[in-house]
Amino acid sequence: MRFLALLLATLMAGAAVADNRIEGVRIWPAPDHTRLVLDTAGGVKHNIFSLSSPSRLVIDLEDTRLKADFDEVALEGSPIRRIRSAPRNGNDLRVVLDLKSDIKPRSFTLKPNKQYGHRLVVDLIDEGGTRIDRASSPTVTQNSAGKRDIVVVIDAGHGGEDPGAIGPRGTREKDIVLKMAKTLADLVNQQEGYTAKLTRTGDYYIGLRNRTVLARKYNADLFVSVHADAFRTSQPKGASVFALSQRGATSETARWLAQSENRSDLIGGAGGLSLDGRDDTLAGVLLDLSMTASINASLGVGGSILGELGQVADLHKPGVEQAAFVVLKSPDIPSILVEAGFISNPTEEKNLSTDWYRKRLSSAIMEGINDYFRKTPPPGTLLAWQKQNRSGGQASHYRVQRGDTLSAVARENQTTVNELMQFNGMTDDRVMVGQTIRIPSS
Template sequence: MRRRDFIGLISGVSLVPVYGRSAWGATAGPRIQRYGMSRHSSVTELVFDTTAPVMNASCFTLSNPPRLIIDLPGIAPPLPDTSALASGPITRVRSGVKGNGLRLVLDLQHDVKASLRAQPSGKVIVTLDGSAAARAAGQRVSSARPAIIAIDPGHGGKDPGAVSHDGAHEKLVAFSIAQQLFGLLQKNAAFKPRLIRTGDYFVPLHERILAASDVGAHMFISVHADAAPVSSAKGASVYILSEHGSSSAMARWMADSENSADQYASLRESALHRDDPRLSSMLLEMSMQGTIAASQNLGKLMLPELSHATALHQRHVNQAAFAVLKSPEIPSILVENGFMSNRDDCRRLVTSEHQRALAEALYNSVQSYFKRYPLPA
């Protein structure tokens, strides 16, 4: 899904009409009809005048690079009729459809403290405070406790994973995407990424869970690019654990396919190590309901980000009994970034450019999740 530069922000206090039809049609629904910007010292105020009140409007900031995200549910995007914006803290504005509404992404020169208020009249006012005190306060909050992200490149070593018609291996695609995601997270002081495997070797599924637990991970992301029984299947999907069966036949097939990786392990490796008190106590004594709910929240944030990098195979979070997701204390998700069995998907999956785009989508999802659900102090 393409993001379009469509909205112009004009400096000054007056509101400026936006001309152009909605991408959903002239009468598709509420839209932005005027907008404006004013600046006072280090504070910038954006005003969006919509044709109807906006319910549940929200905003949040991201760092490295600094960005401001504005979500306007129920608002249809106009066609691009923009003026280049290069004033104040804002360097560029991008947009995209998010659910049934509009998401604006503002690239910034530096971090800001942002707030949003929506008025019954239809005005949405976003305030950006770029003062040193506000920026320092935001940095103190964001750097209080880094989140540890366990990144699990699927398969490896004697387990190639899915193999394409021309011999490309899933294990190599998954490792490349995982490495790119690791690099992005490593540049952000808010995160401490950890790779479950750092080379082309096999790790049994239960050892991947324990490795994430051993490093104290706050999130577990298993990276894959699978195959399907039919070559027409394409696009990305996200999966979380289900305790009560799969959400679809395809989800069940995927879980069976991924869980079969332990056929490469010895009997000693594939057993759930009943003599390991950590694993047995986790599986027997801890409830997974809270973890599954957190994983569901992560999946809902991840799908829109992936849709900007690739087509989606399914637009909802799937559930299945993936062995690698059975950590009772770590929100865990398995990402199928496309299908090795589909020629178009595979042709892109093996390119570094597409791998980078997928890694950025996963990175944005992780940032959004911890902005919305910060770690406790």
């Protein structure tokens, strides 16, 4: 009798383990990868490997059976031709992706959150070069005056499998901020002397670090990340603007110094300051100065935007807040994060779901950006050229921007490096981001 009971318990335990199942499947195509998500009833052990001629990806799942219908999955825009499956080794399941071309696979599991249960995530990465690799050349934009445009990179938060905050009516942050980012990009592109770039243009996820890498690849003068806030209760409301905190700057400085591959492209790209070949002490000082200047510029443009937002919407706080958000940690690019409102507040959720309110907020953000850059335009831009012509050649002050050199400042202001050095009491021609230089009159 004891033997039968033990046998029965063993069989029941085996059945329980084997009862794990794939209950759903979703695909998120992105410019540089496609994300395949398998919803599972519980945590799953798995193994993946690639095959060639023809290209396939094999996913083996232990003690799992299939309850979803792979034939109903839309594969348009993905590298997947077909998904098929078959039982294996009794209780296991083998899923095979027939592919259009070779890919680089990456997989991991996710625990349940507010929207989804257990998940197995498989990323199919484009072997032909990621979007970041393809964006290796800085953006060069010219206007009718032959001067370059100010480049504003706009980042819609979350995306794909990451919905962000979800409002009482089911409104998803990722959808709201993508629409708002596109509206803001249109307004930026309509403004003379500006060009907008989007980190994402559809419903897919981009890693937080990759968002700032894209901004650097696009040679951004400003990075704006758009989000919608949430709280556990429905009372909080109002828009916010964030810049990087000093604590976040300190940790990022240490990370950059620890990763030698960062040194060649910091600070300011071509024509700017590089940390390559400098000892750790000097590199640390230069990086700290650049980070401090970037934060100060972020606070400046953030304050300008907050002032405009306060005229069209409620503000959650009266001043620019600071936090250690990863997307704000560019040592050489002024970066801000705009919380458009609280999606957890029913009134603001309703407003953020409308085109007119999103355009109202976007217009305020654009006004703030333009107001800031009209006062402190980067050298070589149309706005800098217009400001110089308006001044009639009178003596003025110039604040050093990312990528500046003293020779470039001298050239833009029709003077010489020696004259600038003498006028400012400088002993050498090195300049730092945020430094104010007096420009002699003609």
